[in-house]
Amino acid sequence: AATGQACDPSVNVPVFAADMSVAITGLPATAAPGASLTGSLVCTNVSTTTAATNATCTATAGTPAGATVTVGACVASSGTAASLPVGATLTCPLTVVMPGTAGGTDTTPTSVGINGATSATNDNVATNNTTSATVNLIDAVNDSTTTPFATAATLNVLSNDQTNGTTAATTTNVVLTQTVAPTTGSTFDPATGVFSVPATAAPGVYTVTYQICTNPAVTPAACDTATATITVGAAADMSVAITGLPATAAPG
Secondary structure (H helix, E strand, O other): OOOOOOOOOOOOOOOOOOOOEEEEEEOOOOOOOOOOOEEEEEEEEEEOOOOOOEEEHHHHHHHHOOOOEEEEOEEEEEEEEOOOOOEEEEEEEEEEEEOOOOOEEOOOOEEEEEEEEEEEEEOOOOOOOEEEEEEEEOEEOOOOEEEEOOEEEEEEOOOOOEEEOEEOOOOOOOOEEEEEOOOOOEEOOOOOOEEEOOOOOOOEEEEEEEEEEEEOOOOOOEEEEEEEEEOOOOOOOOOOOOOOOOOOOOOO
16 A cells, blocks of 8 residues: 655745735926826736736825825726736826915925825735825915005015925026016016015005926926015105184284
8 A cells, every 4th residue: 555645844835926016106296286296006916926816006195194186997907906917017097186276375285195005815015015105395475565655675576485395495496487567666587586666666566476487397397376565655745734823913
């Protein structure tokens, strides 16, 4: 009769598993308040041996908070999400709407986070199942100051603007342009950002509207607009009166 053989515990039996990884692509480094951005969420089965079972590919708003994140229908490069072959990808359209409103309002967040995640029921490697991306905001904020009549005033429109998140806007890191001409009697210099009225300016409100865009530029363009205002106070108005004298008087 044949003699049975005992199992050798020193023999390693290979265990094959899927290995899903995730990446976020196509989003710019900086965007304007309220901008709608499009990118891609790509989930790949990087295993060299095993198809991924019930693969998923998702994205959510991350930290810093503030973005609205939407993922469209994912398309497999081969196979399906139910059984994603070795080396195949799930590519999903990704839409990110930035917080705030363009046009001079101060947007509180300076950047937003987007989180991506993937999984499969037979994926036992968790280290590459998540990723994140950050998009900074460019933000032009309205400026205003008041000056008494016959007193010159200046302000730099970039003084409270930002680009690339918390970085102060300068004539080096943004492209500054005039979008609405300054009120007659005032001047604006896009090369320096200085808006001014002379001491001879008549009482009233003087404005200029401008735009800042990231430098270097990104795609899609990241720009925001704002309005600077200088109010010149009313002029003094002296009057004179003689009182207390009679209508008629005697000589001497």
